[in-house]
Amino acid sequence: MSPYQSAIGIQDLIREGPGTFRVSGRAYADQAIFDLEQERIFLKTWIYVAHESELREPGDFKTAHLGTQPVIVTRGDDMRIHVFANRCVHRGAAVCRERSGNARVFVCPYHSWSFDLTGRLTGIPGRDDAGGYGPDFEQPEGLARIPRVESYRGFIFACASDDVVPLETYLAGGAAQLIDRKLAQAPAGTISLRGAPFIGVYQGNWKFQAENIVDGYHFMHTHRAFVSLQSKYGDSTGDFGVHKGDNAAKMRRNRMLGNVLASRYGHGINQKPTPDLESLFIGNYAAYYFQLRELHGEDELKWVVGAGAGCIFPNFGIIHNQLRVWRPIGPDLTEVTIYPYSLDGAPDSFNEGMLRSHERFYGPAGYGATDDVEVFALNQQGLAATLSDWIILERGMHAETVLPSGEIEGRPSSETVHRAFWRRWRELMSAEPEGSHV
Numbered sequence: 001m002s003p004y005q006s007a008i009g010i011q012d013l014i015r016e017g018p019g020t021f022r023v024s025g026r027a028y029a030d031q032a033i034f035d036l037e038q039e040r041i042f043l044k045t046w047i048y049v050a051h052e053s054e055l056r057e058p059g060d061f062k063t064a065h066l067g068t069q070p071v072i073v074t075r076g077d078d079m080r081i082h083v084f085a086n087r088c089v090h091r092g093a094a095v096c097r098e099r100s101g102n103a104r105v106f107v108c109p110y111h112s113w114s115f116d117l118t119g120r121l122t123g124i125p126g127r128d129d130a131g132g133y134g135p136d137f138e139q140p141e142g143l144a145r146i147p148r149v150e151s152y153r154g155f156i157f158a159c160a161s162d163d164v165v166p167l168e169t170y171l172a173g174g175a176a177q178l179i180d181r182k183l184a185q186a187p188a189g190t191i192s193l194r195g196a197p198f199i200g201v202y203q204g205n206w207k208f209q210a211e212n213i214v215d216g217y218h219f220m221h222t223h224r225a226f227v228s229l230q231s232k233y234g235d236s237t238g239d240f241g242v243h244k245g246d247n248a249a250k251m252r253r254n255r256m257l258g259n260v261l262a263s264r265y266g267h268g269i270n271q272k273p274t275p276d277l278e279s280l281f282i283g284n285y286a287a288y289y290f291q292l293r294e295l296h297g298e299d300e301l302k303w304v305v306g307a308g309a310g311c312i313f314p315n316f317g318i319i320h321n322q323l324r325v326w327r328p329i330g331p332d333l334t335e336v337t338i339y340p341y342s343l344d345g346a347p348d349s350f351n352e353g354m355l356r357s358h359e360r361f362y363g364p365a366g367y368g369a370t371d372d373v374e375v376f377a378l379n380q381q382g383l384a385a386t387l388s389d390w391i392i393l394e395r396g397m398h399a400e401t402v403l404p405s406g407e408i409e410g411r412p413s414s415e416t417v418h419r420a421f422w423r424r425w426r427e428l429m430s431a432e433p434e435g436s437h438v
């Protein structure tokens with residue numbers, strides 16, 4: 001055990017036994033724990049950085065983060081994806097200030113050292129001037145490369161450590177199935193991110209968002225106002241609604257369908273079959289649904305067009321028609337970026353309807369996302385009361401099934417998914433810094 005670990009006592013932060021699963025409030029609030037998370041989680045495991053629809057052409061780039069570490073993601077002339085540190089090798093300035101764009105070269109704003117699409121250093125102004133760099137100058141190769149970059153069906157992940165399982169192994173099971181089912185909603189089998197992402201910051205720990213995106217328990221409570229509006233005015237969202245259901249009782253019933261799934265590497269998945277497949281074949285988009293039935297068969301279609309959400313450990317989520325990244329900034333400060341997407345090959349009006357529906361709940365003036373963010377801040381405020389330490393994450397623990405795959409299946413509002421997250425968190429946080437983590 002390293003002295004750092006014993007000082008923090010990772011094992012003491014989670015109390016697990018038969019029927020018991022509790023997490024110390026300190027795990028969300030302590031600066032030393034936050035710093036250790038950066039080292040042992042965000043630099044050691046796969047982190048989602050981009051979707052391929054953001055980087056279609058050579059020269060397309062975006063900036064992203066591995067935890068607190070800024071990186072640039074590019075599509076090179078060789079069509080390969082490159083990820084490197086957004087930190088100039090000269091004196092450390094962030095080389096790229098934009099969130100996304102297309103470039104041939106990145107020129108540092110400070111002294112104009114330049115780097116190509118692979119991060120290679122290609123120019124130093126005044127390099128050979130009399131007062132420049134001498135003959136023995138050890139010129140750096142370029143921006144620090146992130147060694148592992150892999151993609152699963154267009155979802156691009158990077159890992160700062162070489163010592164990590166292949167991405168396909170990492171996502172195997174529920175996480176890959178969720179991605180497959182989301183893509184199966186698109187007749188073309190692909191999605192395209194659309195519009196500018198919606199970016200917000202909340203005053204709470206990043207793990208509140210990880211837990212919440214698959215929290216089947218909170219919806220009818222945290223989003224009470226939305227539920228009562230929906231009950232009052234009915235479902236006016238057509239065939240593509242987020243949170244469909246024209247009265248509270250029906251919404252509650254629908255939310256009790258399906259299951260949650262906890263995966264090996266800490267992913268939590270929440271899947272509900274659509275309650276009324278038949279109605280889709282007589283609605284406005286019958287042709288689209290017939291097309292999907294042709295592609296996937298009726299049994300699978302129930303799940304494909306049902307509601308699915310997932311927390312891909314540690315900070316990537318998929319819910320409804322959006323991808324979501326939550327970026328840790330400090331123990332009590334988190335940035336959330338929401339990317340709505342279109343289903344390639346679906347009718348344009350269907351995609352428009354999905355976007356409107358998304359805005360209604362998740363947009364800056366939407367009914368729902370603001371409720372969650374307020375609760376995250378309240379979570380953080382409440383944790384200041386250290387007289388009561390333990391957070392209870394035991395819901396549904398007595399009603400779980402271990403599947404042959406090793407994944408754990410729980411009831412829809414069970415905290416099975418949260419326990420998976422925390423077990424993985426404990427595993428990574430307890431490992432020696434130089435050790436093997438997966």
Ligand code: FES
Pocket residue numbers: 088089090091092093108109110111112113
């Ligand atoms: S810090 Fe980048 S060129 Fe000087």
Ligand SMILES: [Fe+2]
Pocket residue numbers: 212218219222223368372
């Ligand atoms: Fe919510």
